[in-house]
Amino acid sequence: MERFSNISMAVVRRLPKYFRYLGDLLSNEIRRVSSQELSKITGFTASQIRQDLNCFGGFGQQGYGYNVEELYNEIGKILGLDRTYKTVIVGAGNVGQAIANYTSFQKSGFKLHGIFDVNPKVIGLSINDVTVMDVDDLEKFIKQNDIEIGIICTPKAHSQKIADLMVDAGIKGMWNFAPVDLKVPDNVIVENVHLSESLFTISYLLKEREETTKKKK
């Protein structure tokens, strides 16, 4: 995946966290916040917060801080959450179904237009008001409906094939839950959710914790 700007991924990955905490402040009807207060809430340093925000513009005011609502809206726009996205899910197994039923994504603007599977037993079923279709129709569906984001919830062995198909159909981004690193052209975005890698980090850290505790004794 090629990058198109000079904003580092480290910064980009903090943006959704700012957005979430600002949303919390907003629902608590807090109007203004300083980088120092945000630092306490988020755990990032005040300096880092000011640096991060300044990548995108001067949203603050000296002596005052940041207007919560304004900053929330601005970061929403930066994240591209001021519009909707057409999505499809491929793979109607456990993960695919869970994502399909996860209403908060729909609320954020990620609209589910189709679910696809190979299994004749699930084709035709309706999940969260979306019918499961045959994966043979995937390419045509993406093209005809201008789908932008493909959510890959297929088994490892089929995932690259599905990704290739989506690329041919002109998909712009993929959210990949399969435990593979997909090969796609530079202009296609892939965001991985590698659950087992996340899980194995826990066992690693548990082990590390145990070893160090032993040593200290």
Added chain:
Amino acid sequence: MERFSNISMAVVRRLPKYFRYLGDLLSNEIRRVSSQELSKITGFTASQIRQDLNCFGGFGQQGYGYNVEELYNEIGKILGLDRTYKTVIVGAGNVGQAIANYTSFQKSGFKLHGIFDVNPKVIGLSINDVTVMDVDDLEKFIKQNDIEIGIICTPKAHSQKIADLMVDAGIKGMWNFAPVDLKVPDNVIVENVHLSESLFTISYLLKEREETTKKKK
């Protein structure tokens, strides 16, 4: 979360990826691999791979490279995958059920001992041979069964409360799917899977891509 060793998290997060690719090589019956070949496969530099592996010991041999099976087993041990872990899921909604049905985690040694929920309608149901219990019994269950890992799949508003309860019951690690940053004591490990943060990264990158494409024209 306190760290107990001087291995950086950047290194730790690459270990599961090495493990996965070595597993792939192993099932393709490839016996040896050099850091250069691993570099091609993983996308990390050969230098980084050698540095990473050397944090844990000299697994390679000059002039030869690494024995795939040996390295796979060693990294498995480093990740703590040479034993089993007792887990419980809290929250039998979409995500909780998907995780419960995800058999590959069980195969990796993460054994599901219980599922808990507040909803009387789901209490008593059986998911993947595990009965859903009342969350009121969670603390007792964790203590009596020496559960080490708690998987939090509850709504945002209840998650910190559940985490507190687990900490009191002596849980060692948590896999958190709720969109909150849990507050736990230093010796308890928390690994977050913040799905919406991951999703919002896609919309950000799509927008960035679009803007830069426009400019180039």
Added chain:
DNA sequence: TAGATTGTTAATCGATTAACAATC
């Protein structure tokens, strides 16, 4: 032995933190 490739140190790069002038 000669060639290949590791282990490891040094150099570079990038990200985070500190500091402070600008200014509300």
Added chain:
DNA sequence: TAGATTGTTAATCGATTAACAATC
């Protein structure tokens, strides 16, 4: 105006990459 807090530059820290001697 005085106090507060940003925006921004400079300093520090840590992670990645390059280089090469060691050695199989």
